[in-house]
Amino acid sequence: MSATIIDGKAFAAKVREQVAAHVARLKDEHGITPGLAVVLVGEDPASEVYVRNKGKQTLEAGMNSFEHKLAADTSEADLLALIDQLNTDPAVHGILVQLPLPGHLNSDLVINSIDPAKDVDGFHISNVGLLGTGQKSMVPCTPLGCLMMLRDHLGSLSGLNAVVVGRSNIVGKPMAQLLLGDSCTVTIAHSRTKDLAEVCRRADILVAAVGRPEMIPGDWVKPGATVIDVGINRIPAPEKGEGKHRLVGDVEFASAAEVAGAITPVPGGVGPMTIACLLANTVTACCRANALPEPEGLTA
Numbered sequence: 001m002s003a004t005i006i007d008g009k010a011f012a013a014k015v016r017e018q019v020a021a022h023v024a025r026l027k028d029e030h031g032i033t034p035g036l037a038v039v040l041v042g043e044d045p046a047s048e049v050y051v052r053n054k055g056k057q058t059l060e061a062g063m064n065s066f067e068h069k070l071a072a073d074t075s076e077a078d079l080l081a082l083i084d085q086l087n088t089d090p091a092v093h094g095i096l097v098q099l100p101l102p103g104h105l106n107s108d109l110v111i112n113s114i115d116p117a118k119d120v121d122g123f124h125i126s127n128v129g130l131l132g133t134g135q136k137s138m139v140p141c142t143p144l145g146c147l148m149m150l151r152d153h154l155g156s157l158s159g160l161n162a163v164v165v166g167r168s169n170i171v172g173k174p175m176a177q178l179l180l181g182d183s184c185t186v187t188i189a190h191s192r193t194k195d196l197a198e199v200c201r202r203a204d205i206l207v208a209a210v211g212r213p214e215m216i217p218g219d220w221v222k223p224g225a226t227v228i229d230v231g232i233n234r235i236p237a238p239e240k241g242e243g244k245h246r247l248v249g250d251v252e253f254a255s256a257a258e259v260a261g262a263i264t265p266v267p268g269g270v271g272p273m274t275i276a277c278l279l280a281n282t283v284t285a286c287c288r289a290n291a292l293p294e295p296e297g298l299t300a
């Protein structure tokens with residue numbers, strides 16, 4: 001292995017320290033405590049873990065955490081009523097509805113009912129439009145975390161060829177916008193792109209966000225490239241025992257690490273940055289709501 005491993009777990013811990021320091025200043029100097037409300041509908045086991053970690057890390061950073069757990073058969077009207085209440089609650093600066101939602105709920109409708117100023121996920125159509133036009137917005141947490149790690153590792157991204165594999169609204173599209181904002185030449189590719197291997201080999205920055213286990217092998221990676229693996233795929237691991245699983249990314253780590261200049265691991269890469277950036281976005285939303293200076297280095 002020759003690549004530098006970009007340690008997302010350690011990076012996320014530093015981001016959380018910066019968030020906690022800013023929260024302490026907001027409390028001491030302005031008597032304001034940022035508050036994050038997280039809404040979970042249903043009992044998806046992975047979502048339950050993510051929501052628990054969000055609440056725990058919010059409290060550890062000194063912020064207020066408001067957790068709302070709703071039954072899987074909650075009606076759209078009841079969910080919208082809760083969001084309405086959170087929109088008008090002055091103690092709540094950030095609102096997040098954990099995805100995926102149960103099938104009977106319209107995710108777009110639900111997300112677009114959140115006050116855009118409190119939309120710490122950056123998924124509201126107003127924030128999508130603001131980001132797409134290079135204006136100040138709330139930025140989706142996972143791509144923001146990727147951008148922070150890229151800037152930290154590479155310094156300037158200007159002029160680099162970036163390939164984003166995956167076109168989701170949550171990661172692929174906002175990631176491409178952020179890279180464009182940092183003056184990269186950006187290609188958005190996906191599983192149906194012709195000559196995907198060739199497209200990937202042109203990338204100085206390769207962001208994999210397709211959700212297909214180990215789809216990108218090392219010989220698709222340009223020597224020296226920086227590889228950001230957003231995929232978190234649970235695959236069977238019979239070697240660990242019957243019914244056991246392990247996590248892999250969208251990139252075949254061992255072969256890619258032979259070629260890349262730097263690479264994020266899975267687990268311990270992009271994943272931990274997602275929650276750290278959620279905390280950062282909550283502080284940003286709180287500062288904006290109170291017309292106070294935003295924390296430096298924690299926004300795009």
Ligand SMILES: Nc1nc2c(c(=O)[nH]1)N[C@@H](CN(C=O)c1ccc(C(=O)N[C@@H](CCC(=O)O)C(=O)O)cc1)CN2
Pocket residue numbers: 050096097098099100121141142232247266267268269270271272273274275
């Ligand atoms: N409303 C949202 N829903 C979802 C988002 C989101 O950003 N907003 N992202 C994902 C889930 N997610 C946070 O919600 C998330 C995923 C993964 C991790 C993480 O730290 N992963 C670890 C591995 C954890 C494990 O063992 O499973 C890692 O990669 O090291 C944090 C948050 C979908 N929903």
